[in-house]
Amino acid sequence: MAGPRYPRFDTLTLHAGQRPDPATGARAVPIFQTTSYVFKDTDHAAAIFNGERPGHVYSRISNPTNAVLEERIAALEGGVGAIATASGQAAMHLAITTLMGAGSHIVSSRSLYGGSHNLLSYTLPRFGIETTFVDPRAPAAFADALLPNTRLIFAETLGNPGLDVLDIPAIADIAHDAGIPLLIDSTFTTPYLCKPFEHGADLLFHSATKFLGGHGIAIGGLLVDSGRFDWPGTDKFPTLTEPYAGFHDLVFAEEFGPAAFIARARKEGARDFGACMSPTTAFHILQGIETLPLRIQRHIDNTRKLVAHLDAHPAVDTVIYPELAGHPDHELCKRLLPRGAGAVFSFVIKGGHTAGRKFIEGLQVFSHLANVGDAKSLVIHPASTTHHRMDTDALHAAGISAGMVRLSVGLEDPDDLMEDLDRGLYASQK
Amino acid sequence: MKLTINNESIYVYTGAKSLAPDRDTIVFIHGAGLDHTVWLLQSRYCAHHGWNVMALDLPGHGRSNGPALTDIESMADWVVQLLDSLDIEQAAVVGHSMGSLVTLETGARHPQRVTRIALLGTSLPLAVSEPLLTAAQTNDHHAFDMITLWGHGHAARLGGHPVPGMWMIGNTLRLLERSRPGVLYADLRACNQYQTGLDSAQQISCPVLLVMARQDRMTPVAVAEELIHSIRNPHTVILDDCGHLMLAEQPDQVLDALKSFLSAGPN
């Protein structure tokens, strides 16, 4: 194609959403640490309040630093817009509450981050929203679980912690045949490894706390709208297709067209639930995104080395990583995650629960904590921590065994990491 | 608001308000392959500041049914049919890109129905490049890419949307992707084949505003010069650092230009 081209991914990670500050010329994104914004006059104030002119009113609803981050992630994902939230959990909650209320139903993968599982399983039912959990490896199970009041299908790109690769195109087709959107938790892959919208997903969120921020210093979430779902094509989403008394009878799908969902999420959810991101956090996450391609590539390179090392280690029973030929999603992984299957993986030590504990206690470089996606390497024992609320059957269904250890591979020298794993494995077998 | 014209269901955005007989009316006409949502901010402002607003979806666009009209003259006559069906005697007409040609032609063909016209992102001829036309004809996604890339100014291609959290490139692309097969081609061909614009411009007796953008590659300022000279008393506004899709890139500046023009006295 002659003429201009879209800026490419690595350029967008540095520039999307920002122009040098018009007031000062600052090249970096300034931290606008302010709660509120002075109006030019009363007409200007009324027009911003009523959505007739663009602008900021109050930082719970929007903020200039956050807006850069929101635009940047929307650009990287290929969406129409985004909202920065207080955490990944807040982003997921905002997505659900924007779409539905009491009496609704969700079909979800059962292979989820523990916190997401809690929200769907125990908390949302108190508010009248029920969830059916299904095996993410069986697309037909999603279709079978649909009910007349199902309003959403939800899953992670890479299941936690079994690393099931989601067949996004197949699940998106099932959702669209049912006239409902597919929401994806894209935390483990980031847009560098997978862009769910290109595979048919309609909405996605990140725990930006993880690889997007990348340094383990700030909790945050990002909810992104692809702008593709045809809300007026169904009567299932009155929040988007019927007049909203909370904003002068505005009909979001009529006013905002492709951006109806993200507009409602801001005008209602950000305003009323209030789980906003601090501008300083937005700045930290932007710093992370600026080096996303470099960091994720190094995360992947290190992960591949450790996976190969552990796979050949006599004290290791199995390594669970989709790039390994024995992983059930190996072919799907090649198709959907050609750049790599992330930097979080699990393996099972010979010797079960006790060996697992000794392994973790024998490590010196890996940090034992409940997080993933830090620049530093991390380790945890899911059965006793992140997934401790699950009984044995649920653990088994989620693919978690007593001796399973989860690693989040950081950016250290891979030889130091390998030596550390050897140290732990030696301790585990004594 | 939904209504029926030529047996087809037609959608007109009114700012979630009913039209009041004692108010002046503004008709907003979108560009090729687009719909009323491009006027989101400007139309909403006017609807809440004393005007009747009719941001229409042309036949086959947005939420309006029917086949797309294939020439600018029919579109202009259709706009007047719309006014007739609502018993609106006179209106100000504002159009962007293809909509600006429809606006001009409405003013020329139906002078008694139009109080003033505003032409945004306009030029004569409004020539459509061969690669774009060919891509549109085959419903090739490249057509949407070309409009999105050529339509935005340099800086806007990296964002900086005035509406917090919105990614302009994504929104333009999604809007074009929503157009029904063949509609963009019908629109672009209508623009390309519209040859009588300069004559029409000479017939216009009502006040005319032209809003142009320095980085407009689709209707460059230079190509609008002959049009400007053909108009009796043109008011012109040129936006710096802005591309063709000015309604999203500089919504406030566009609104301010419209507001002072539409609120001014008879000339």
Ligand SMILES: Cc1ncc(COP(=O)(O)O)c(C=O)c1O
């Ligand atoms: C896959 C996944 N989704 C969501 C979350 C929740 O994000 P946050 O901790 O930012 O609320 C996490 C956090 O561990 C996660 O790993």
